[in-house]
Amino acid sequence: MSSTPPSPRAPSVRPLPLAGVLRPNKPSDIWFKPATSVVAAAALPNLTLLALGRLDLVMYTMAGSFCALYAHNLPYAARARALVWVLLGMLASVGVALVAASLTTSVAVLVAVGALLAAAQKTLCDATRIGPPGHLIFTFVSSASLFAPQTLGQVPGHLALTLGAGVVAWIVGMAPCVVRPHGPERRATARALNAAAAYAERPDHAPARAAAAAAVHAAWQSLLATGARTPARRAMERLVVRAEVAVAAPGDADAAQLRGWAAGLRGTGAVPRPAPVAGDDDELLGVETELAAGAKTSLWRRLGPGSPLLPVALRTFLGCALAGYASLALGVGRPYWALVTAASLYQANVTLTWSRGVQRVVGNLAGVLVFAAVVPFAHTGHAALIVCVLAFSFGAEALITRNYWLGSLCVTPMALLVTEFARFQEPGELITDRVVDTLVGALVGILAAVAVTNRRAGDHIERALAASDTAREAAGRVLALPEPGPAALEAAGRRLAGSLVELRAAADTAAGEWWQRALPEDRVLAAEQAGHRTLAATVRRQAGVGETGERTGDRSGARG
Secondary structure, three states: OOOOOOOOOOOOOOOOOOOOOOOOOOOOOOOHHHHHHHHHHHHHHHHHHHHHOOHHHHHHHHHHHHHHHOOOOOOHHHHHHHHHHHHHHHHHHHHHHHHHHHHOOOHHHHHHHHHHHHHHHHHHHHHHOOOOOOOHHHHHHHHHHHOOOOOHHHHHHHHHHHHHHHHHHHHHHHHHHHOOOOHHHHHHHHHHHHHHHHHHHOOOOHHHHHHHHHHHHHHHHHHHOOOOOOHHHHHHHHHHHHHHHHHHOHHHOOHHHHHHHHHHOOOOOOOOOOOOOOOHHHHHHHHHHHHHHHHOOOHHHHHOOOOOHHHHHHHHHHHHHHHHHHHHHOOOOOHHHHHHHHHHHOOOOHHHHHHHHHHHHHHHHHHHHHHHHHHHHHOOOHHHHHHHHHHHHHHHHHHHOOOHHHHHHHHHHHHHHHOOOOOOOOHHHHHHHHHHHHHHHHHHHHHHHHHOOOOHHHHHHHHHHHHHHHHHHHHHHHHHOOOOOHHHHHHHHHHHHHHHHHHHHHHHHHOOOOOOOOOOHHHHHHHHHHHHHHHHHHHHHHHOOOOOOHHHHHHHHHHO
16 A cells, blocks of 8 residues: 555635636637537528528527537547537437426426436536536526427427537538548647646646646547547657656756647648657557546446535535526526526536636626627617627637636627527516526525535545555556466556546546645656556556557557
8 A cells, every 4th residue: 555645634614716716818729619610500500590480499409509519629530429429418408398398387396407407417517528618508508498488299399400400510510620630639739748848847836737737638538539540640649748758857858849849730731750769658558548448437437426526416406496496586587597607607616616606797797788788789680680699609609718707798698689589578677687697596506516515525536546556556566476367467457547547537526626635736647657657567468569569559549
């Protein structure tokens, strides 16, 4: 067992921050991809409905069009699968909501169904790690569908509209592969190199180290999702190894060279090919085997008893339900807006949830002013309404990566305008309802996050560190045997791979919990580095491959 002493505990409660919560960040390097994708995916169905005079059905097509917001960081082979699952999840969410709306008119029951859906959507999106915009789009669409007048006979037709628009979204999301088939993994590799360079320039800056480690991990995941190990992918793997080495020894890294390699990954030119050095094969084999095992981790294992995701699911359910009922008690006509506000707050920990709450309130309050300014133009006709919705869809994705409240400047008027496709409404009533529901949803949502603590996260990371140390030491003992059996090697490698996956998941979950002890980032990174190399040795020994490691690497890559 490891003799590493446990991390000292910090005070159990930390102050919730205000400084910097509204400060704009640098935009995402691919902000224009989801922004243009959602506009392209929504334009065709919306214009078709305009021509048919059935804009009252836009809500159902928009549900499918919003699928174009997902999976832009994934390589195209993985993106194709992910978008299918996103569309199926959207169809399931809308289907449950429409059936519930057709079976009951009880607002109390509908709020409860909406809260259950929000909790399930949050949990599944976190467990599958689908990425931005996460569960929020699902919750927004399903909550609105709950309060749309409906009959059972209409449900199949409305779901068909969602499916048709979702197919268009899938085509839009996959279209760039024709021009730049390796774009996502090239960008992920470049991010890892740039993050490693930034850390090499500031080796004493802990956030830079954490960002570099996260970027390297994301680059491995992207490369392993590409499938076959082509020459270009092998070159990118070696570049990621250089980034990982730089994170481990920033004092010896050449930041300018790292940035030069990153610049060489732009466009469609040849991938830079660094000269091989000793240890490359070990690192490649270890990382690939770990992440291949991670891909096989079952959803039940991530959601089973003891999962740190379960307290967040409870927070989401309670917060959404109480927000909806509080809005209902105040006589607001659209309690699902309060439910969606609460659902939008929940992040991995209370500190991030608080920050999101401040951003949501500021953004929504400013967003209703934007709505008030544009509504005279939007009411000039349905074509103008469509133009406004598409423009705000683009603006939301363009701004939201800079800060959530900036994105809300466009999300809020877009959500208000979507309600007007069936009929134009009184702007003052819409604004009042939105303001009240925003304040109620944010207040109740944050209170629920504070009330439902996630004390499993801190203990979980310590257990994961101990488990990874134990598994690595056990694998070392098997490797020390003169002639270890294939079964023993396989069992030791599988156990070590699983422990490394659990360690990374535990570190990601525990980061930032407001009552939490300081995260042992150095111990996590050291355990991962040591585990990768030990895992590589078990793979080599098991396969009986020489120093080049080509056969084992090919097999591990195929499994990834």
